[in-house]
Amino acid sequence: MYELIQVTDTSYYVQSPAKIGLYRASQDEVYLIDSGNNRDAGKRAKRILDANGWTLKAILNTHSHADHVGGNQYLQSQTGCRIYAPDIERVFAEHPVLGPAFLYGGFPYPELRHKFLMAESSEVLPLEDSCLPEGMERIPLPGHTWDMTGFRTGDGIVFLADCLSSEATLEKYGISFLIDVQTYLDTLQKVRDMEATLFIPSHADPTENIAPLARLNMDKVYEIADTILGICREPADFGTVLQKLFERYQLNMTFEQHALVGSTVRSYLAWLNVQGRLQVEIDRNRLVWRA
DSSP, rough: OOOOEOOSSEEEEEEEESOOEEEESSSSSEEEEEEOOSHHHHHHHHHHHHHHEEEEEEEEEEEOHHHTTTHHHHHHHHHEEEEEOOHHHHHHHHSSTHHHHHTTSSSSGGGSSSSTTTTOOOOOOOOGGGGGTTEEEEEOTOOOOOOOOEEEEEESEEETTSSSOHHHHHHHHOOOSSOOOOHHHHHHHHHHHHSEEEEETTTSBSSSSOOOHHHHHHHHHHHHHHHHHHTTTTEEHHHHHHHHHHHHTTOOEEEEEEEHHHHHHHHHHHHHHHSSSSSEEETTEEEEEOO
């Protein structure tokens, strides 16, 4: 774990719970793509930089989830590097309480205010093309979060952030977090049709052919949607839908899973409603969903 793996002359990644990308812009200046899941990840990344005599020019955050920005504060305090993140993601990274507050739908109770859902705050600037090293380009990948962004390097390496999960993760957790179902499907379709020297997802093995995994993730979305529609053949409130999904996918209800899966299920309900496949109504002071 935390091994530096070189894939081209200038592109690397650090094998960690959420992969940290590294791009060497010159002999001694590098950019990180994300910073790991916590302060310890930042420390380990700093050791790698020091061991190679590299100066950290900037951190490019793909999105604001704690496992991708967790090392920001430490690395910024130690190196003075700039940190860039896209649009809404920047605001969430600067104000970490917004993450669990969004998931919960109000001020989050203590069991949601911890490092798994809240990274330490860091000073983050808007991500623009002018922030990137020569030859690198942004790839919009929304759906998992509002404005998630991937990166393509000049040597054909594509860092895909969290836009898809590994087969093992899909099997284990069943329901992957997302915010906008339709936008997520559009992103998966775009990724399915991409070509690159190598694709590096944050939570799946690097691969030269991303299409099969993209299709697998798309199929899982449609499977979950069909499962929700089956549950809602009879009018069901949100709590009932969530409980039955946890039972169907044999998930363990924790405070974090209730927040993450619950937020995702609300997004599915809204998407199915927009599609006309699910209607929402008020019944005896309950919000209920009906296929």
